[in-house]
Amino acid sequence: MPRKPWLYLLMIAPLAGPAHAADDTAPEIERPVAPPQAVGEVHALRTIPEACARIEGxxxxxxxxxxxxxxxxxxxNCQPRARFVDATEVGPDTASGWIFNDLIRIPSEACPSQHALVRVWRKPGSAAPLELDAQGRVRIYLQESKQTAGGAASKLPLFTAAMAVEGEACEN
Known part of the structure; x- marks a missing residue:
């Protein structure tokens, strides 16, 4: 499987604009505030199995x-059934077909007034299941798959995440 450098370290700066438009919309997944996290301690935020990706903060x-x-x-060895894309490039919002999927709130242990907000968005794909032949099996022919390979990636569901920090910064 070829390496995807964008997937290894997709560091995203705090975003303004479309990513914050979700404040008036409830996310699909309701979750409580995460436990406070210490400075320098890497923690898992969410796993997205369809995109073979996990978000750590x-x-x-x-x-x-x-x-x-x-x-x-x-x-x-994971075979993705969805793609994870950079939020700064796609500008997720409900008007362009994105669905506000999840809001993860992570308070700082060192500074209780400050917390990180990670918003996860998803965009459903238009990929249809493969058709069965007369024998009830899916047949994939090399020449046909080469011709349709370019358009297949654009039909996959998409996921993206945007981050913001809210609250007062504490003095060290």
């Missing part, structure tokens, strides 16, 4: 970038 203790998260592959 860490409070940095740095005033200019208090929280950082990365999207990492779950396993090298």
């Amino acid at each position: 860490v409070f940095t203790g740095n005033a200019t970038e208090p929280y950082r998260f990365a999207v990492l592959p779950t396993h090298s």
Whole structure:
């Protein structure tokens, strides 16, 4: 399986605009606030099995970038059924077909007034199940698959995540 460098360290800066438009919309997944996390302690935020990805975050203790998260592959043998894309490139919002999927709140242990918000968005794909032949089996022919390979990736469901830090920064 070819390596996907964008998947290993997709560090996304806090976003303004469409990613924050979800505040008036309830996410599909309701979850309680996560337990407070210590500075420098990497913690798992969410796994997205369809995209073979997991989101990890860490409070940095740095005033200019208090929280950082990365999207990492779950396993090298995983076959993705969805793609994880950069939120700064797609600008997720409900008007463009994105669905606000999840809101993860992570408070800082060192600074209780500060917490990170990670918003996960998904966009359903239009991929249809493969048709069965007369014998009830799926047949994939090399020439046909080469011709349709380019369009198949655009039909997959998409996921993206955006992060913001809210609350007052604490003095060290």
